[in-house]
Amino acid sequence: MIFSKRISLCALLLAIAIAAGDHGFAQGGVGSSTAPASDGLPAWAFLWDPTVQVPPPTDTPNALPGSNATFSWKQARDLFAALDWHPDDHPAMPDIVANGRKPEVRACGACHRVEGTGGPENASLAGLPVAYFVQQIADFKSGARMMSGPQRLGTQVMLASVKSMTDADIRAAAEYFTALKRKPLIKVVETDTIPKTGPSRMFYVKSPDGGSEPLGQRIVEMPDNVNQFELRDSRATFTAYAPVGSLAKGEALAKTGGSGLTAACSLCHGPDLKGVDNVPAIAGRSPTYIIRQLYEFQHGSRSGAASAPMKQTVEKLSQDDMIALAAYVSSLEP
Template identity: 50%
Template sequence: MLAAILLLPIVALAVQPARSEGPPAWAYPVNPPGFKPALDDGKPRSVPDSGASYTVPQTRDLFLAPVWHPEDHPALPDIVAHGRKPDVFACGFCHRANGQGGPENADLAGLPASYIIQQMADYKNGMRTTAVQNRAPQTLMISLAKSVSDSEIAVAAAYFSSLKPRERIRVVETDVVPKTFVAGWFLADLGNGEKEPIGSRIIEVPEDLAQFENRDSRARFIAYVPPGAVKKGEALVASGGGKAVSCGVCHGPTLHGLGPIPPLAGRSPSYITRQLYEFQHGVRTGAWSPLMSNAVTNLTEDDLISISAYLASLKP
């Protein structure tokens, strides 16, 4: 299991631009067969604007959340910093010390505590699963939800809810994108200058792969989206385009959340697309899910792309 979620790849898997059948492959990257992390070279790791350093084994320790920038957030509760052995991993390992995670998982920073608690209950009770059964980020959450205590969830939820999300995603409309590979349940730029048509996809990659793999909470991302997607998404979000209701009715007029309803502005477009798809296909069936399922049932995959692109372009 540990090797499955480590982030440094030795095998590159190109993602093809063809439109997918079933869950869109670009939104659900899966590690290639035989995926293994790169060997530890023994050198300590560092990131920009931090005096901290960690070894490679520390950046891969499921029971350690690296704290690169302690000035960015309060002290981490123990459940966030270290988890509880043997089966409750540190929340901050995957979601980072500031809660913002990456394209492969949820951005928890600033979510209502009650919403986080409800999602953990849904994972535990089988009301929130995943459209792609072998994706570790979701299967690990389902497993963890069955082992973590209610009090631990409450502490973690209060911590993440108290955090202010950072602006970290740059949305770029383009016809062509860098060729990518799956680098640990998310996409990364191959870095060789090769390009391919974007097609009907969003390609979200770290600006600095090593920085993100070192679990730096200040890592930033580029989200390449089809030309015109942001404007189309703005119209769909505002009015529903005759297919849905305005997102602002539930998520607030600025899309920064309303009561227990989560904010959408500035969130990962890969993550947003997965959630919209899973509401459409009955993968999420917990509290509030019927409202979302009805709202998105008539949207096409291109609509999901446009909505996700627009929401990602907003300031969180």
């Protein structure tokens, strides 16, 4: 791994939809009056550094704890084959998830992992309602679901893949991921100082040089074992560092709406935020991903059926409010 040296009633529907299959490679109080329009793009949530040099992949087999399988880095870079480290942990994969279809449709399980766990650079698909999954793919195809920030390679790969998926492909993938149980993989830690970061192309990692840096007003989510995550193991875990006070502020916003600032998440997502009918679960999801979705709704990058009520829900939120909400929701048991 080479690191860079630079560095409404339908309340909080956080758009936990199918995000870009991004190919990573290591890289105030409740009711804040901050005007959201003054909040620029949170670059830390849309991380992309194409200048990071990725070492050439090798054919040498790699092993990971808890698995009898071995895979090479060359296999990990092949997005037409999903690496299955724990085949007993999930049902049989449909071909669209395991292999995709050349030349455009990458294997869903390659970027989003075979158990749909995803990562900070894309989304978790496990447990998404079938109808919701299908609608998000339709929105990607129609242009109703857009993506802000730099034009990451993974975003382009994702859009090319979904545009070439057939109805049968979409249904097979949706039914497979819906049947999977979500895993508690993210630990949220409040702090002022974090391990020094060395961004990869798509997500933060710890610098090999050690040291620390100030967190500031952002969330920094890192894999605990970079190689495990880069080798696409669905059991990879993450630590998300959030500003001190985020959890209490986020809990108040999520449960009460902050005296009219927004609306209680439970109105749509259920009392435990684990989803209701075709509304997806938000508890335990990547805070980096949640931030991106809140930003997208607030800034008009969504025009699908759920966008109007969601835009109203987030229009008064500052980025500090979004950080607090994302930290709290992500800290919950999925």
